[in-house]
Amino acid sequence: MPTITTNDLKNGMHLDLDGDLVQVLAFQHVKPGKGGAFVRTTLKNVRTGSTVDKTFRAGEKVQRAMIDKRDMQYLYKDGADYVFMDTESYDQRNVTPETLGDSAHYLIEGRTANVLMYGDEIVGTDLPASVELTIAETEPGLQGDRSSGGTKPAMLETGKSIQVPLFVNIGDVVKVDTRTGDYLSRA
Secondary structure, three states, X not given: OOEEEHHHOOOOOEEEEOOEEEEEEEEEEEOOOXXXXXXXXXXXXXXXXXXXXXXXXXXXXXXXXXXXXXXXXXXXXXXXXXXXXXXXXXXXXXXXXXXXXXXXXXXXXXOEEEEEEEOOEEEEEEOOOEEEEEEEEEOOOOOOOOOOOOXXXXXXXXXXXXXXXXXXXXXXXXXXXXXXXXXXXXX
16 A cells, blocks of 8 residues: 655545545644644544544655445445445355445436445445436426426435425436535436
8 A cells, every 4th residue: 555644635635544445525724823833634434434633743654545446336225325336257255334424315226436446345336416316206287387496306216205396296317416406407
């Protein structure tokens, strides 16, 4: 694993700290008037999902974790686990819902996902900024109500519940922001 200094940290970078795989959520270089400079970071443990604030001395060496991105096809849900197939080797891998986090709400059977691998371990998915999903359940749309700004709850085909405009109906394909879970537009 390559060694970097805390001066090289960037948001989204993965580190191996004492055997724990963490992702840098935020960092700030601080140079007080007295004493040495330091780097204040917010780190997320990729395996457990917990976040912790940690302070490093400026220039301190840390181990950078190499994360590979691999295309895998999401096949089906097996009990609580999600089953993915490597599109090159055709190996099937079970992934826990805790590993996927919120990205599980945007997976559709048969579609390809960009999976993050740390060695031989799947540690998450890299989703596009938005996905197109079909509305499975919602109240009937109101004719002519296109600009009032009102919203109603709707259930996506993946089981996630979102707020949509009043004119959206069952069977409509909508664009959803994967970072916030918000409705963007009709597709």
